[in-house]
Amino acid sequence: MATVKIKIDGQAIEVEEGSYVLGAAQSLGVEIPTLCYYPFMSPYAACRICVVEARNNKGWSKIVTACNYPAWDGLEIFTETPRVVNARRTNLEMLMANCAPVPLLEHYAAKFGVKEPRWGHGTYTCILCGLCVRICDEVVGAHALTFVNRGQDRDVSTPFDLDSEACILCGACAKYCPTGHIKMQDIEERVINHRELNLGPNAAITLPFRQAVPNVPYIVRENCIHYKTGGCMICEKVCPKDCIDYGDRAEFEEIEVGAVVLATGFDDFDPTPMKQYGYGRYPNVVSSIEFEKMNNAAGPTGGKICLENGEEPRRIAIIHCIGSRDENHHKYCSRVCCMYALKFSHLIMEKTKADVYQFYIDMRSFGKGYEEFYQRILDEGGNVIRGKGAEVAPASQSQEAEGAMIVRCEDTMIGKYREVPVDMIVLCTALEARADAKDMARRFNISTGADGWFIESHPKLAPVSxxxxxxxxxxxxxxxxxxxxxxxxxxxxxxxxxxxLCQGEVLMDATYAEVQDELCSGCKICNDMCPYHAIDFDPEKKISHINSALCKACGTCVAACPSGAIKGRHFTDEQIYAQIEGILS
Amino acid sequence: MSFEPRIVGFLCNWCSYTGADLAGTARMHYPPNVTSIRVMCSGRVDPAFILDAFRRGADGVLICGCHPGDCHYIEGNYKCMRRMPLTQLLLQQLGIDRNRMRLEWVSASEGGRFQEVITEFTEQIRALGPLKLHDYNFDPNAEEVHQHV
Structure with a gap:
């Protein structure tokens, strides 16, 4: 396309013919105020705040709106002449005459030196900039909003002022509305709600988590407008590196590796089935991971510890061993809960004035510096009650002044039944094996214990292999x-x-099984026997073959071979028969 | 002199042999009638070994392996578990009481259980008396022959 040379405030720039002045000014870094322009929407020239003075070399000049004034060769633009400033002020005053004093207009009024608008203030909050209509139409592609009526009655609405079926509730119109005229009822007026403590992302583009490697954002399809309407694609337009690919799909890759480290982690125990603790029934009973998210400065509450109604809790109970050390769920100790519960105590006392009550069976502060931390919490004034919280119930009338719920427990230190009123309860849920651990174990030919954890070679001497x-x-x-x-x-x-990987040559056990080719009948019975898939059938020779690198020498195939063709190295048939003979001679 | 049965025990290397070792190091007392043969896995026990043991004059054969789900070789003990009832059936057809052969699960930490199993099985074989081959009339229609098929 042909390019033209223009000058903006004396700076020369070459732009495509027909492109608009405002875009060129922005690329030069010249600031032109505007209320209704975004680069990914068509210019609309509704606010008329972006006016500039256009001149040619013959002395002709004119006030034009920069956002939709096309560039032509020899055009000179002046953005701050007295004529421009005056026009902007007048235009702003006319906007203000129609619109209530919203922060945005007040901001520009102060900037342009408008003390009292000549035609007074309006009451309506819409300035008819058309951003909402354009974003819904051009970007989102939902076409749910439009201008209605004419002249003085002109307004923005859905067709016939009815709830729109075309609206996909993306909230783009509310986000781009400069005056706050459009509101998403549920988004704008929401209070901090504990339902938001769900652990998934709630934005359409998000990082997996702060410390993720690689630390690269990804698109959450369920929340993304593009996958609903095919529109939007703003992120693609603004990405300077062209990284956005909406067609990207999960791909399967085959990678040859010499070793595999399984670090699949755990699932969080779901406390819902433990009805006595009221998780999911009472509003302010949260699991430890939810509380952790609430504590996170980047979380939904910005790190503020608060109840569902946004108030600060007065008393918080932390109940240990939810699902761990429990005959009905997991018998093992989850090992991390005591210490993070103490950390919670510390954070609560640091951030709020709330009293904290820990209900524990045994305080297992086993690690380096852990016992000292426990003592520190006690010194800071954290309450600890030895006795597992038995039940959570609504507080009675006499207890309501202190808390909305009570935790019932037996304080085994003083040998008494206690009811502790609290506002909020944190359940220290157990770590449990991932739901797909058995599947993984089968895939990698390893075993899981009764609890579902993967079993190591030896609990003391080979805890990693x-x-x-x-x-x-x-x-x-x-x-x-x-x-x-x-x-x-x-x-x-x-x-x-x-x-x-570095040893170059792999040392193998001397014991393994091998097929004596001349005896093998090719019946394939052994093929399915091998738990390590070490036996292959050679279709050309019509015999089975054992891969000695994979063979673990269990001897199952040796015992199963009907032809006696498989021979174990060590523990051979001859050796065992000789032993039997020796024993019984 | 009272009858002292001769019993051959096949112990898997990872669980039962170690369990037997534990019973020994823990100084547990049990009858000396069982002589053990170490195999890497109970799945290695070829039914032919059992038949050979009886042929050479054993009064009983004991096979011990890891508990189901705990096999060092993932599933060797399941293979054994499937073979042994069939072997017992075969024994019966050959005129040998099925109770002369037994499959037990003993883990490496169960020295006490190993002691119990050995004691009990020895008593059982003692009660059955010495194995006499060729004096059993096999009835192919007997109900117990079919119950495990």
């Missing part, structure tokens, strides 16, 4: 553990992997 060579474990997938332990195990797993 598994029964399958080259598969290593790290973190909670092997059993409940805290961060230092997980890091230690992960480092050990990495070291094991390096040892395996």
């Amino acid at each position: 598994t029964s399958t060579e080259g598969i290593f474990l790290a973190g909670v997938c092997q059993g409940a553990k805290d961060i230092p332990d997980s890091v230690a195990q992960g480092s050990a797993a990495a070291a094991q992997v390096m040892r395996l």
Whole structure:
């Protein structure tokens, strides 16, 4: 396309013919105020605040709106002449005559030096800039909003002022409305609500989590306008690196590896089935991970600890061992809860004036510096009650002054039944094996224990490796553990992997099974027997073959071979028969 | 002199053999009638071994493996679990009481259980008396022959 040369406030720039002045000014860094222009929507020239003075070299000049004035060769633009400033002020005063004093107009009034608008203030809040209509039409593609009526009655609305079926509730119109005329009832007027503590993302573009590696945002399809209407695509337009690809799909890649570290982590125990604690029934009973999210400065409450109604709690109970050390759920100790519960105590006392009550069975502050931290919490004034919280119930009338709920427990230190009134309850839920742990175990030929954790080769001497060579474990997938332990195990797993990959030659057990080719009848019985998939059938020779690198020498195939063609190295048939003979001679 | 049965025990390397070891190091007392043969897995126990043991004059055969789900080789003990009832059936057809052979699960930490199993099985074989081959009339229509098929 042909380019033309224009000047803006004396700065020369070459732009495409027909492109608009405002865009060129923005690329030069010249600021032209506007209320109704965005680069990804068509210019509308509704607010008329972006007026500038256009001149040619013959002395002709004119006031034009920069957002939709096309550039032509030799055009000179002046953005701050007295004529421009005066026109902007007049236009702003006329907007104000129609519109109530909203912050945006007040801001520009102060900027342009309008003390009292000549024609007074209006009462309506819409300035008919058309941003909402354009974004719904051009960007979102829902076509739910339009201008209605004419002249003085002109307004923005849905067809016939009815609830629109075309609206997809994306909220774009409310977000771009400069005066706050359009509101999303549920979004704008919401109070902090604990339902937002759900652990998934609620924006359409989000980072997996703050420390994610690689730290790259991704699109949440359920929340993205583009996947609903095919429109929007603003992120693609603004991305300077052209990274957005809406057609991107999950892909399967086959990667050849020499070792695998399983670090699949854990699931959080769902306390809903434990009806006595009222999770899901009472509004201010939250799980520990939800409380953690509330505490997060980047979380939905901005790190503020508050009840569902937004108030600060006066008394908070933290109940330990929800689902752990419990015959009905998990018998094991989840190991991390005592310490994070103490951390919660510390944070609550730091951020609020609330009293904290910990209900514990045993305080397991086992690690380095942990006992000292426990003592510190006690010194800071955290209350600890030895006795597992038995039940959460609504407070009676006499208790309501102190808290909306009560926690019932037996304080085993004083041997008495107690009812502690509180406003908020944090349930320290157990760590449990992931729901798909069994599936993973089958896939990697390793085993899981009764609790679902992956089993290591040896609990003391080989805590990282598994029964399958080259598969290593790290973190909670092997059993409940805290961060230092997980890091230690992960480092050990990495070291094991390096040892395996760097040795060049792999040492193997001397015991393995092999097929004596001349005896094999090719019946394939052994093929399905092998739990390690070490036996392949050779279709050309019509015999089975054992991969000695995969064979673990269990001997199952040796016992199963009807032709006696498979021979174990060590523990051979001859050796065992000789032993039987020796025993019984 | 009272009858002292001769019993051959096949113990898997990872659970039962270690369990037997534990029973030994813990100084547990149990009858000396069972002589153990170490195999890597209960799945390695070929039914032919059992038949051979009886042929050579054993009065009983005991096979011990890891508990179901705990096999070092993932599922070798399940293979064994499926083979043994069939072997018992075969024994019966050969005129050997099915109770002379037993499959038990003993883990590496169950020294006490190993002691119990050995004691009980020895008593059972003692009660059955010495194995006499060729003096049993096999009835192919007997109900117990079919119950495990």
